[in-house]
Amino acid sequence: MTLQQKIDSLFPLWQQETCPGAQVLVRHKGEMIYDRTFGMADVEKGIPMTHDHVFHVASISKQFTAMAILLLWEDGKLSLDADIREYIPDLVAFDEPMPLWTLLHQVSGLRDMLELMDDSGVRNVDTITQQDIRTILAHQKGLNFPPKSRHAYCNSNYMYLAEIVERVSGKGFNDFLRERIFAPLGMDSTVVRENYWQFIPNRGVSYWDNGTEYCHCVLNYGNYGTTSLHSNARDLMKWMDNYRNPTVCKPETLERMLWVPTLKSGAPTNYACGLRVDVLDGYRHLRHAGEDAGFRAFLLRLLDEDLDVVIVANTANTFTERAAYNVARTVLGLPVDLQRAPQPSTADFDEKTAPGFYFSRVPDGYTLTVTEKDGVLYATDEAKAAPLTHVAGDLYRQGRLLQWFRLGDGAPRYVNEEMDLPLEKACDGPLSALQLDGKEGRYESREVDTAYEVRQKDGRLWLWHFRRGLTPLYPVEGDLFVTTYYRPCFIRFTRDAGGAVTGLTLTGNRVQELPFKKV
Numbered sequence: 001m002t003l004q005q006k007i008d009s010l011f012p013l014w015q016q017e018t019c020p021g022a023q024v025l026v027r028h029k030g031e032m033i034y035d036r037t038f039g040m041a042d043v044e045k046g047i048p049m050t051h052d053h054v055f056h057v058a059s060i061s062k063q064f065t066a067m068a069i070l071l072l073w074e075d076g077k078l079s080l081d082a083d084i085r086e087y088i089p090d091l092v093a094f095d096e097p098m099p100l101w102t103l104l105h106q107v108s109g110l111r112d113m114l115e116l117m118d119d120s121g122v123r124n125v126d127t128i129t130q131q132d133i134r135t136i137l138a139h140q141k142g143l144n145f146p147p148k149s150r151h152a153y154c155n156s157n158y159m160y161l162a163e164i165v166e167r168v169s170g171k172g173f174n175d176f177l178r179e180r181i182f183a184p185l186g187m188d189s190t191v192v193r194e195n196y197w198q199f200i201p202n203r204g205v206s207y208w209d210n211g212t213e214y215c216h217c218v219l220n221y222g223n224y225g226t227t228s229l230h231s232n233a234r235d236l237m238k239w240m241d242n243y244r245n246p247t248v249c250k251p252e253t254l255e256r257m258l259w260v261p262t263l264k265s266g267a268p269t270n271y272a273c274g275l276r277v278d279v280l281d282g283y284r285h286l287r288h289a290g291e292d293a294g295f296r297a298f299l300l301r302l303l304d305e306d307l308d309v310v311i312v313a314n315t316a317n318t319f320t321e322r323a324a325y326n327v328a329r330t331v332l333g334l335p336v337d338l339q340r341a342p343q344p345s346t347a348d349f350d351e352k353t354a355p356g357f358y359f360s361r362v363p364d365g366y367t368l369t370v371t372e373k374d375g376v377l378y379a380t381d382e383a384k385a386a387p388l389t390h391v392a393g394d395l396y397r398q399g400r401l402l403q404w405f406r407l408g409d410g411a412p413r414y415v416n417e418e419m420d421l422p423l424e425k426a427c428d429g430p431l432s433a434l435q436l437d438g439k440e441g442r443y444e445s446r447e448v449d450t451a452y453e454v455r456q457k458d459g460r461l462w463l464w465h466f467r468r469g470l471t472p473l474y475p476v477e478g479d480l481f482v483t484t485y486y487r488p489c490f491i492r493f494t495r496d497a498g499g500a501v502t503g504l505t506l507t508g509n510r511v512q513e514l515p516f517k518k519v
Contacts, residue, residue, distance in 0.1 A: 006330050007034050013209070013317045013400065014038035020207040020214065020294070021049050022313035022320075023233035027240070028331055029306045041204035041314065043214060053204040054189050054230045055312050056219060057297040058290030061192070061229035062158045062274030063239070064177055066104055066257060067249065068165045070273065071180050074253045077168050080104070087164045091138045100164070102147045103157035104273045105261050109143035110156040112510030113226070115487060116140070119506050119514055120448040121467040124486040127196045127220040133159050139447045144512040148261075151269045152363075154510055155226040158274070162225025173224055184248050185238045190231040196222035200230050206294030209317035210386035211399020217294035227292055233310045236299060240308045243286065243301055258286070280325060281334055289321050300324040307331060317401055319417040339402045342420070344393030345411040351377070354394075354407040357474050358414075358423040365488035365509045366414060366421055370407060379405065426474035426482065430459030435475055438501040439493055443516035452516065454504075463491065 001009070007026070014021040021039020025032065040046065041053040072078045078087065080101040085092050087100070102108040113133050120136060122128065137156055144152060162173050169176050174192040182190050191200060206217040221228050241247070246254040257273040270276050275286045283302045290297035298320035300309040309324045326336040354377055358368040369380040370388075378385035379398055388396040394408045406413040412423040439461055444451040453464040454473070461473040463483055473481040479493040479501075490507040494515075505513040 003330070004034060004036075007327055008036070010323055010326050010330070010336070011038055011318060014313075014315075018043060018046070020205075020209070020313070020315035022296075022311055022315075022318070023049065023051060023053070024327070025233045025237050025308075025310045026327055026331060027237060027308045030244075032237075033331065034327070039315075043207060044205070044216070049204070049314075051232060051234050052189070052202050054191075054200060054202050054232050055204045055297070055314055056193070056206070056221075056227075056290075056292055056295045057229050057231050057236070057312060058227050058292040058295055059155075059274075060231070060236070060288060060290040060297045060299060061225065061227050063288060063299075064181060064229060064274070065158045065161050065165070065225045066273035066275075067181060068169075068173075068176055069100070069104065069161050070253050070257055071249060072165065072168050073256075074250055078164070084160060084164070087167055088160060091134060091160065091163065093138060093141050094143055095141075096143060096147055098147050100161075101261070103161055105151075105269065106153050106157055106271045107148050107151050107261065107263065107269065108154065108157055109145040109147050109150070109152070110137075110154050110160075111140055111142070111144055111512070111514070112154045112508075113137055113156040113159055113223075115508045115511040116156075116448055116514075118485060118487050118508070119445075119489070119511060120450045121465050123467065125218040125220065127222060129196070129222040130159075130194070130224060133223045134163070136448060139449065141447060142513075142515070144510075148264045150263065151271060152510065153271075158226035159223065160225075165225075181239075181248050185242060187231065187235040187238050190229065190235045192224050193228040193230055194222065194224055196220040198222075203230065204314050206314045208294045209315050209401065210384065211317075211397075211401040211403065212386055214315070215384065219293035219295070221292070227290075231312070233312045236297075236310045236312065237308065240299065240301060240310065244306065244308075280328065281332075283328075283332075285328075287321070287324075291316070296320045298324045300328060302328060305332065319402075322417045339417045341391060341397070342395065342404055342406070342413070342415045344391070344395035345406055345413075346408075347393045349394040349408060349410075351390075353409050354396075356428055357426040357472075358405075358407075358412055359426060359474070359476075359482050359484075359488060360414070360421050360423050362488075362490065362507060362509050362512075364419070364421055365490070366423070367482070367484040367488045368405065368414065368423065369484075370405070377407070424476075426476070428474070431461060431475060436461065441501075441518050443504050444519050445514065445516045447514065451519075452504075 019039045026034035037049040041049045207214045208217045286301045296313040298311045311320045355372045360366045377388045403416045414421045455462045464470045481491045494503045503517045
């Protein structure tokens with residue numbers, strides 16, 4: 001097979017007759033060696049993908065926000081060691097000092113803004129504006145951990161940084177990026193979507209693939225800094241040029257962008273400025289992913305090989321990180337890492353034990369609801385329930401996706417191209433009197449300006465929110481319960497010295513122990 005055919009074979013789900021797809025570019029030692037588009041930019045209208053189409057590239061945005069901060073640092077207009085209160089005092093309510101550089105490197109301890117919005121009752125399909133994020137972050141009195149003590153990916157860091165760029169430069173965020181980065185690099189199709197109603201020429205549509213059908217993904221973000229950059233593969237390859245030969249900044253500024261800190265404990269990290277600095281099969285590289293709704297993007301640069309891979313997709317059915325790594329391996333003549341179906345844990349399996357609520361603990365919190373109808377098992381999905389195909393024993397596959405579940409009471413797991421996650425199956429029966437005692441009531445939080453009610457029905461506890469409705473609480477252990485809205489959420493009831501329930505906390509992957517008071 002030719003090199004193009006080998007790379008083509010890595011993207012089978014983007015080569016169906018009518019499907020969403022991607023733009024893929026590969027450059028090696030300055031020569032473009034692979035240049036391909038797949039699928040449709042708009043499936044509903046039958047518009048094929050072209051290199052001119054522009055897509056939301058999600059957290060790829062963070063590299064540009066980081067560069068904007070470093071350009072202001074290069075200009076002598078800000079200090080990376082200054083406390084962020086020097087620039088955004090009205091957005092800080094917590095007490096801990098927080099140097100600006102801790103935001104760049106994701107070691108600040110801030111709670112994640114999108115999980116906070118979720119906790120406040122905002123649904124994933126609602127509009128989210130920059131002002132919404134300003135408001136909720138300005139109310140946060142607590143952190144997940146003290147600054148510089150841990151690394152934890154958090155979107156709030158880069159929203160704060162975008163605010164600092166605007167206030168220090170005196171310009172709108174998109175205007176500053178266009179003047180200092182986009183225009184000098186010739187990124188003519190790239191823009192920041194600062195408002196959810198903003199018109200962007202040639203903007204493509206994103207889709208969710210549940211393994212059986214495609215569904216339109218709604219994304220109404222009007223917030224920026226951490227996300228909302230719109231671009232295409234050819235423009236992003238121009239951005240990769242700046243890592244090869246810095247033109248929008250001084251060489252020493254680029255060196256600072258690629259620097260990674262150590263924690264207070266002396267433990268290493270791998271997060272630079274909107275980039276992860278890592279090693280692949282012995283090759284030093286830079287990488288970062290972008291994931292929002294059905295949009296997926298991935299940038300990969302192997303430094304010593306001068307190899308760049310850019311993938312921009314409008315569906316989430318192919319894991320772009322794994323795909324980019326396999327593209328790099330193909331170019332270098334290394335074996336690719338192909339996904340293979342896991343083995344069932346048992347051949348003797350009673351399918352009646354498969355339905356139920358499954359979960360994994362944070363920091364890789366995940367939830368799955370499996371139901372049965374007319375002899376077919378279904379997994380809940382972003383849009384609607386998706387039928388599962390029985391493979392063997394307790395192993396099931398979700399349609400055409402490289403995604404498997406081991407179900408039942410034995411050793412449940414969730415396996416896809418990027419993870420192999422052990423699951424727990426929740427108890428779905430009536431609770432004991434001790435589990436029910438004292439938990440009914442109303443719980444309020446000023447930090448997210450909302451309230452939840454815990455209700456008792458049919459011997460079980462339920463969590464109610466006026467925008468989200470009623471969802472069951474499943475017991476985990478003691479006073480710890482789990483539920484799900486858009487994201488997994490663990491609820492721990494808190495008690496006073498006498499044992500009375502006085503409140504609860506919400507914990508997700510990126511927000512830890514957000515307190516609510518029982519009123």
